[in-house]
Amino acid sequence: MSQIAPLTVDDDELVLLTDLYQLTMTQAYWKEGMAKPATFSLFFRRLPPERRFMLACGQQYAAERVSRLRFTDRILERLAEVDHLETAFLDWLANWRFEGDIWTLPEGTPVFANEPLLEVDAPIAQAQLLESLIMNLVQLETVLASKAVRLVMAARGRPVVDFGLRRMHGVDAAVRGVRAYRAAGLAGTSNVLGGLRHDLALNGTMAHSYVLAHDSEREAFRAFARHYPGTTLLVDTHDTLEGVKTVIELMRDEPGLSIDAIRLDSGDLGELAHGARALLDAAGHDRIRIVASSGLDEHGIASLLTNGAPIDAFGVGTQLGVAADAPVIDLSYKLVEYAGTPRIKHSTGKVNLPGRKQVFRRHDAHGHYIGDTIAGRDEHVDGATPLLHPCVVRGEAAPEAMAAAQAARERVVEALAHLPASLRRLAHGESDYPITLSEALERQTRGG
Amino acid sequence: MSQIAPLTVDDDELVLLTDLYQLTMTQAYWKEGMAKPATFSLFFRRLPPERRFMLACGQQYAAERVSRLRFTDRILERLAEVDHLETAFLDWLANWRFEGDIWTLPEGTPVFANEPLLEVDAPIAQAQLLESLIMNLVQLETVLASKAVRLVMAARGRPVVDFGLRRMHGVDAAVRGVRAYRAAGLAGTSNVLGGLRHDLALNGTMAHSYVLAHDSEREAFRAFARHYPGTTLLVDTHDTLEGVKTVIELMRDEPGLSIDAIRLDSGDLGELAHGARALLDAAGHDRIRIVASSGLDEHGIASLLTNGAPIDAFGVGTQLGVAADAPVIDLSYKLVEYAGTPRIKHSTGKVNLPGRKQVFRRHDAHGHYIGDTIAGRDEHVDGATPLLHPCVVRGEAAPEAMAAAQAARERVVEALAHLPASLRRLAHGESDYPITLSEALERQTRGG
Structure with missing residues (x-):
């Protein structure tokens, strides 16, 4: 050997x-x-x-x-x-x-x-x-x-995206997993090889590291939105609602920027989604969608929606990637x-x-x-x-x-x-x- | 595509x-x-x-x-x-x-x-x-x-063998898993590619299908023991203690057969191990070892040994293969x-x-x-x-x-x-x- x-x-x-x-x-x-x-x-x-x-x-x-x-x-x-x-x-x-x-x-x-x-x-x-x-x-x-289809049922028509590559059990699980997710009805995956091979749309936003590597969250948002018109910005690196305000200020100051969505990735997702929605709507951005991730499973998604959380799409990683339950x-x-x-x-x-x-x-x-x-x-x-x-x-x-x-x-x-x-x-x-x-x-x- | x-x-x-x-x-x-x-x-x-x-x-x-x-x-x-x-x-x-x-x-x-x-x-x-x-x-x-090392600790020096290939999450998990099991101290694996690639001893016994494909359990035992001197016979296809008696009769009738161990794969493993041990010892086969498998995890192994179950080696599949807990x-x-x-x-x-x-x-x-x-x-x-x-x-x-x-x-x-x-x-x-x-x-x- x-x-x-x-x-x-x-x-x-x-x-x-x-x-x-x-x-x-x-x-x-x-x-x-x-x-x-x-x-x-x-x-x-x-x-x-x-x-x-x-x-x-x-x-x-x-x-x-x-x-x-x-x-x-x-x-x-x-x-x-x-x-x-x-x-x-x-x-x-x-x-x-x-x-x-x-x-x-x-x-x-x-x-x-x-x-x-x-x-x-x-x-x-x-x-x-x-x-x-x-x-x-x-x-x-x-x-x-069998796990993924429960997420689809819980989301009642809203897109659910696989973010689980890093939590899955190795290479083959990650690649064939996307095949299973596609069958079950997930809307996309962050996993490049899996998505290309098994024909599921690729999705991605940004990581906290991108924000931290810039001098400020605003700088990071501006740079990313310039590179990727129609992007999704991750707003919770420091404080979620402050992050949303930064997005709003940035769009006011640079009207040419095109931002399609924000992503919430920590904290009380229901409460933060309400807060973010209110801030965005008040600024006239009712077209900006809210994506939520962070420890979600089908019960979490169902409970958020039952409580009226204004969330438009879900990213699911850990609980999906190994079908943890x-x-x-x-x-x-x-x-x-x-x-x-x-x-x-x-x-x-x-x-x-x-x-x-x-x-x-x-x-x-x-x-x-x-x-x-x-x-x-x-x-x-x-x-x-x-x-x-x-x-x-x-x-x-x-x-x-x-x-x-x-x-x-x-x-x-x-x-x-x-x-x-x-x-x-x-x-x-x-x-x-x-x-x-x-x-x-x-x-x-x-x-x- | x-x-x-x-x-x-x-x-x-x-x-x-x-x-x-x-x-x-x-x-x-x-x-x-x-x-x-x-x-x-x-x-x-x-x-x-x-x-x-x-x-x-x-x-x-x-x-x-x-x-x-x-x-x-x-x-x-x-x-x-x-x-x-x-x-x-x-x-x-x-x-x-x-x-x-x-x-x-x-x-x-x-x-x-x-x-x-x-x-x-x-x-x-x-x-x-x-x-x-x-x-x-x-x-x-x-x-x-991290799961496998707990099995090793629970078994207090007795060999623990990986039987989990079929329950693991895909090809890569099954192969690299054996690398992890080797590090953690498992004694062997049933997984041929994993064991060959990552230098862990290969172990294997027989499946119920082998017994069922023969006209009788005794026929199956005899054939297998002739092919594989020093083998382990699976005794629970129909009734565990009857299976042990069949092994004993076979060894009496064909003294040339070499059988090193029996495997229990269902039922109350502690009780059956005591029963099997008593039958084997009474027939002078105190050298034949008892291997147990069937839904075991570290708690199951520890509990069997604490209760004095005369089990010499353990095979673990499902609970190990995905670290289910x-x-x-x-x-x-x-x-x-x-x-x-x-x-x-x-x-x-x-x-x-x-x-x-x-x-x-x-x-x-x-x-x-x-x-x-x-x-x-x-x-x-x-x-x-x-x-x-x-x-x-x-x-x-x-x-x-x-x-x-x-x-x-x-x-x-x-x-x-x-x-x-x-x-x-x-x-x-x-x-x-x-x-x-x-x-x-x-x-x-x-x-x-």
């Missing part, structure tokens, strides 16, 4: 981002000649108490990527360092390909406990190897999209069928639903969701829409599924318009949204 | 992993000809209530990496898409280099509120650009190392000096300590920590050790600092032996470890 390890991960290294037991189990299947078809199902057993639904996100992107995994020579050289892996097995890995199918919910679909986000149908030695990577990739986007979901990737026979683990009360599955969602005449049925893959449920679709077929990504992934943002807008009210509430608590098993699945789960 | 965006981030793209305002502020500094030396300080204002200290980690690795950032042609082409960035500025970025100094705590140093983990001394347009990336990189490793620290990267003058922001009670700083740690005759003093960079504190050292000097990584980063694991062992008892407690609560400001810094902070 070189003294300084590289920091980024190359595309061909993703196949190594696996738990050791995936490799040792795969070698065992290979040695035992176990190559029959298996189905693994990706789901979570319960919603975090802080969520009434999760927004399934990243599963089509992940499926496309894992379907292209290969063990290159460089990778096999590194695996040769790993104990217990035999040379003949590594030779076999050189020709390893994913040749199976992956069914997924379309990205941006609200999903509930025990509903598969994704199912893999493939020879067991192919499906098993994907486990850790799929879970890692899907969890990130699902956790972040629910940073993890207990995703499982479980074998549910092998060699045509449903499999089931039920030690200590944990029950997995056996067999290949489909999720059916029922809608009323207005398109509102009225309940889900989890069923066998080949069942039909009258008047309900099957949600899982093939995303990778015989090892190849289906173009229409990839296009569907790109439409996640539109799918979320549609979903928010049709979720029952009990699911759109931000407070903790159970919803009354009914999730049932089909009769056949119920019977099979009981072992009948 | 291609329909499917790439998933991994290349080395040269790291320079784009920044907030837009770093670029617009830098352009503003460039337009204004502001190129005087600045110092930015990286610190946090308060410990999370769940932590009595943080383990500073990642700052030397990050410093080395950011000192090598360049704007390549490919990157500048992408920046040309960003509004407000001028062609002449992009030309200037083509020659942008970091030419300053970065001072850091050695990795693996316990750190407290308001103590700099890192300070950057450089022309303001260089130092400002590093902000978001440094914060993103350092936070991840510091948050994860404290997934974020409120790191700040603040301008503290510009053009030779200390700068200070103090709106709404947040006070930043002005000027370049040094942290001095005092030890008693046995090497135990007895208190810290935060002082100006050039102060001297009698009988105390200065903790910040130059890590990057005039743009070049100092080889001795990079070597020091590699020794983080040994530094943590040393630190754990010398932390006062109040800091080693796992329960929430304040410690009485004294952190003071030097007289000179105290005066300057008050504006005297």
Whole structure:
């Protein structure tokens, strides 16, 4: 190992981002000649108490990527360092390909406990190897999209912008996070790479350091506004309302300056927004918008708006960037069928639903969701829409599924318009949204 | 944008992993000809209530990496898409280099509120650009190392192994996380890429799917133990103590099999460990170790051991992988000096300590920590050790600092032996470890 390890991960290294037991189990299947078809199902057993639904996100992107995994020579050289892996097995890995199918919910679909986000149908030695990577990739986007959509709901149409890059868990989280935020409906991001790569508008204002590096706040405001017509000025470096007065004086003294917004970043945001609005309006600047940031989450945003705070846009960092109240979901990737026979683990009360599955969602005449049925893959449920679709077929990504992934943002807008009210509430608590098993699945789960 | 965006981030793209305002502020500094030396300080204002200290980690690795950032042609082409960035500025970025100094705590140093983990001394347009990336990189490793070291303390010498890849926030978190776990003293990881890259032993057992794919648990155990002499068998797929009995029968029937350990992964781990131990001992297998996993955190481990659970090693996933109880620290990267003058922001009670700083740690005759003093960079504190050292000097990584980063694991062992008892407690609560400001810094902070 070189003294300084590289920091980024190359595309061909993703196949190594696996738990050791995936490799040792795969070698065992290979040695035992176990190559029959298996189905693994990706789901979570319960919603975090802080969520009434999760927004399934990243599963089509992940499926496309894992379907292209290969063990290159460089990778096999590194695996040769790993104990217990035999040379003949590594030779076999050189020709390893994913040749199976992956069914997924379309990205941006609200999903509930025990509903598969994704199912893999493939020879067991192919499906098993994907486990850790799929879970890692899907969890990130699902956790972040599920948090971001709550901010969108709380802001009631006002733009919410991601300021969280610095608080996120590393490089990949920061970049793919923006993909999830875009799906969830955030209006923009401060994160340049994330925004460019995943097509979300870039936003930025200024930092306190810019103000402090100038001889005065007024000097800093003037310089920035001259450079960037239509800019947003950060007014709280010293005293927020004094900062607002400085903006007003500056605009009076230099009528050519174009300032679109001010940003409040500390203190009692509701009170300061009222104070700032009053000062701006009294000076005839009712067109200047107020952006607020500083420790906000969906409850903070909802409470500000309920109390009538005249805030036009929100920047959210820390609480969003790690989904601080629910940073993890207990995703499982479980074998549910092998060699045509449903499999089931039920030690200590944990029950997995056996067999290949489909999720059916029922809608009323207005398109509102009225309940889900989890069923066998080949069942039909009258008047309900099957949600899982093939995303990778015989090892190849289906173009229409990839296009569907790109439409996640539109799918979320549609979903928010049709979720029952009990699911759109931000407070903790159970919803009354009914999730049932089909009769056949119920019977099979009981072992009948 | 291609329909499917790439998933991994290349080395040269790291320079784009920044907030837009770093670029617009830098352009503003460039337009204004502001190129005087600045110092930015990286610190946090308060410990999370769940932590009595943080383990500073990642700052030397990050410093080395950011000192090598360049704007390549490919990157500048992408920046040309960003509004407000001028062609002449992009030309200037083509020659942008970091030419300053970065001072850091050695990795693996316990750190407290308001103590700099890192300070950057450089022309303001260089130092400002590093902000978001440094914060993103350092936070991840510091948050994860600070959680992992608590598991190590709780396990009282027993090995703790990382099983968290699938729950971590993406690819980079999973890989650099292992670097932090190694520093903190974990014994191994299941994560193949992380372990290979960052030199931590690889561990793995088997999954429930392996048992379920076989005709019986006994068949699965026999196959796995034949393939992997000295293996660990997962005994809870159906019923834990029945699984242990199956292991014992198998060893009786096939005396040649070598099984080193069993793993419990559900249920009441303490009770099951007692039951399993009794069964194994009665059969003469007192050499077979018991590994426990399943929702463990430091409190769970401490409670099991306090109650005498005969567990020899722990696997920890979910709670570790996102540091679920404290997934974020409120790191700040603040301008503290510009053009030779200390700068200070103090709106709404947040006070930043002005000027370049040094942290001095005092030890008693046995090497135990007895208190810290935060002082100006050039102060001297009698009988105390200065903790910040130059890590990057005039743009070049100092080889001795990079070597020091590699020794983080040994530094943590040393630190754990010398932390006062109040800091080693796992329960929430304040410690009485004294952190003071030097007289000179105290005066300057008050504006005297």
